[in-house]
Amino acid sequence: MKLIVFDIDGTLTQTNEVDSRCFEEALRVVLGVEEFDTCWENYQFVTDSGVAQEVSQRYRDRPINGAEMTALHEKIVELLKKNPVSAFAEIPGAVDFFQSLVDSEDFAVALATGANELSARYKLETAGIDFEGIPLATSSDAVVREHIMLHAMDRASQKHERAFSEIVYFGDAVWDVNATANLGWQFIGIGGKVLDGFIDYRNSEEILNRLR
Template identity: 30%
Template sequence: MNVIFDIDGTLVHSSNFDGACFTAAVRDVHGDVSIRSNWDSYTHVTDQGLIEQIAIENRLVDARVDDVKTRYVARVDAHLAHAPEDCIAVSGAQAMLQTLQPHHRLALATGGWRDVQKIKLAKAGIAADLPMFSSDGIAPRVAIMAACYAAIGDPETDTLYVGDGEWDMRACSELGWHFIGIGIRLKGKCEKWVEDFTCPSFFRYLEMIDNH
């Protein structure tokens, strides 16, 4: 089976600081532009999607994506140098990946930019040599996930995505993938849900999907 994971909120807890770092990075480059407080109100809740829409809504001639990305990476790196406790692995994540890797085709498909996500994974101690597909140059989450499948997916088997956001559920519905929700934001909102990867039900769901 193809098993694809989101990163933020799925493998790594980091949401208590990265939004502020992203906002600050945008304003480092573009000044006091208007940025919505609710990320879910943007069309594409990905780093690329956010900066593109912020540029349009603020009538910026150039989104200066590379400059914003550079500042974002620097701010995340600086923050975690002083507060490493703000980026930790979701409970059971490392052991779960080690258990699954010999038996399934695994990959990462994230709405974040690659360089930022690599920092978070390293700081959280997630050591898995997996293909990563990010939002560098790609705004829609569905397109990132589809690119991941095109590169690593085995069409002879089912595909499962594990994520923590309602946007992940919507993308999976559009792609016809199985979905397991993780974390507090999806509690009570999806059929298959776990608090973290220490929950035995995660592996039961996996077996159920694999054998359906």
């Protein structure tokens, strides 16, 4: 059995823009930092927790504490909820493709995202993606993207009571490509920002051929 692990923002949901905007505003409100680098590629760990830690250290000269991290995650969701449902649309074909893999006996499915758990769940629910019972790992579990992905793998392995013959990660950004390579997993790009991928899931048969 192969394990298929999905990122969320830009991979299953069209939420990169709204997520970044709400994340930036939450950092300003919770950490009290008005100006900071918003080019995420410049950060060591491109996850909610990783960026928050680095912003705090770089611009406040002290680490973020647990209460602030919790407040940050809650503020992000509060801000997300102020946006219309249309801001959380699926990547075309994502809902059906995701469900087809969940229903298949050939694949196990998991989710691994750099977003925090509260925002990840809200975006999936609002986009109409049924993730009930699907192993989920987020930046609430770890700071480093590779560690988040390994958490997802471990939870999927526990659920299915087996190791997997192969692991494939669906992502949309360069940090997804790098993390997948570091783990020795296979990668399939979504959204057109990375090479050798697909714009969306409407050509599902071609994507499935890549997975077989």
